[in-house]
Amino acid sequence: MKKFLFALLVVALMASSVFAWAPEKDITVIVAYKAGSGTDNTARMLAEYAAKSLGQKLIIKNIEGGSGSKGWEELAKAKPDGYTLGFVNLPTLCANIVEGTAGYKVDDFAPVCNHVNEVSIVLVAQNSQFKTLEDLVKYGKEYPGVLKAATNGEKASNHIGAELLADTAGFTYEAKHYGGTADQLRALRLGEADFSVAKEADIASMKDDVRMLAVFDATRMEKYPNVPTLGELGYYNKWYGSARAIAAPKGTPKEIIDFYQAAFFEAMNDDDYLAAAERAGITTMFMNSSDTANLISEQYEFCTNEIAKLWE
DSSP: HHHHHHHHHHHHHHHHTTOOOOOOEEEEESSOOOTTTTHHHHHHHHHHHHHHHHHEEEEEEEEOOOOGGGHHHHHHOOOOSSEEEEEEEETTTHHHHTTTSSOOGGGGEEEEEEEEEEEEEEEEETTSSSSSSSHHHHHHHHHHHHHHHSSTTTTTHOOOOHHHHHHHHHHHOOEEESSSSSHHHHHHHSSSEEEEEEGGGGGTTOOTTTTEEESSSSSSSSSSSSSBBBOOOOOOSSSEEEEEEEEETTTTOOHHHHHHHHHHHHHEEEEEEEHHHHTTTTOOEEEEEHHHHHHHHHHHHHHTGGGGGOOO
């Protein structure tokens, strides 16, 4: 009902053009990872379909480094005039703060809306000797520290996933950190690592090159009913994944946030966008500005109270 009422409001506002602000030139959108990464791919797809709702183009600007920190630092410092937005990845945005590696704070951003929520998946290369998660865990226990896991950065989202698996399954491994998910998965496919954790959209273009061993969720994925959950195998028994939200710099006026919130809602409910997202394996989950702010707070608490314990 809440979403339905919000949809009616959006339609009314967009139709009557009562917004106090609308962009008059192209908008820069910071993606804190390299081109070709999962975040970059989802951002570019939304940008393509959102242009109609926004009335202007979204220009993706990739700023990689520091497990996303470099891009988010630039977003935090940007002028709050409505012409710079950015994709913020959870929990990594918050994990960087908790670890003391971020040059920004949670309240340096004005949430616009959430775009994607994706469950994490344990992966191996298609030609891997490990056919099941049990095979991987058994090997890890028999040969402590021998398994290598490719990650998207030290204590970044996919490293956290690997650590959650190893911690609850009772084995140790060597983490090999790369500049982002695209490089991480390339390393996995080239045999530089034995396993990895990533999201469905990350592997959309390489499904024939990787094997899914398990998902971090309470129930199996509808698309992949033969892939077990970690919980049913006796390991981490909660949902874990990544949210990708859109934010503006702190101090961005409410009328600007309201405009973008409505425009992105319209774009994310466009039939052509939804069909393209389905083909790309993108799990769209719109949340309004207020709910996105709550999500960021929850993820910060998760990083503070649960993730930090993994490295104690």
